[in-house]
Amino acid sequence: MSTLLIVGASGKMGTALVTAALAAGHRVNALVRSRAKAAHLPAGVTIFEGDGRDAGALAAALKGTDAVVIPAGGRKEPVTAQVVGAALPAMGRLGIKRLIVLSAYGALDGAGFYRWVMQTLAKPVAADKVETERLLRASSAEWTAVRPGILTDGPATGKVRAGENVVLKGMPQVSRADVAAFVMGELETPRFVRKSPVVYV
DSSP states (O other): OOEEEEETTTSHHHHHHHHHHHHTTOEEEEEESOSGGGTTSOTTEEEEESOTTOHHHHHHHHTTOSEEEEOOOOSSOOOHHHHHHHHHHHHHHHTOOEEEEEOOTTTSSOOHHHHHHHHTTTHHHHHHHHHHHHHHHHSOSEEEEEEESEEEOOOOOSOOEEETTOOOOSSOEEEHHHHHHHHHHHHHSOSOTTBOOEEEO
């Protein structure tokens, strides 16, 4: 059993991660900007209210944790790089090494129409993920940058796969539950430390 900090735990991806972490037997610290918006999270989660870009909020939520998962950031607020930029030094001060961050397929890889969509219509998101992975590579953390395609609200299929340099066809979709299952597996049995696997079904 580990204690995990999930930054951005009240969003859809964060909620899926909290649910999967509790099911796997982990203790969960959840850093959220609004306690009211985290009311739907399952019982047993320790809620910390604050911004993931704030060093003080991170320091409080990080105490006693073994690993950090950052799903924060997305189309509405592409702030992943800012959160990672704040989390890395905060983790370093406490000696916490393991970090898993939600990146995006198509931001630094991919091909065809989907890559075009990411590079043009979703350019702010792609730029955020590029900077996120640059920060990770420059750090000494034991990081994994998870690159899913389009996230859906579907159930876990038990068929999630992952690999480096994978090129997916069309407009690839994967459920948040499947991504969360991959993250829990990667925490338990690391296969992609300092790597950026594409996660797909």
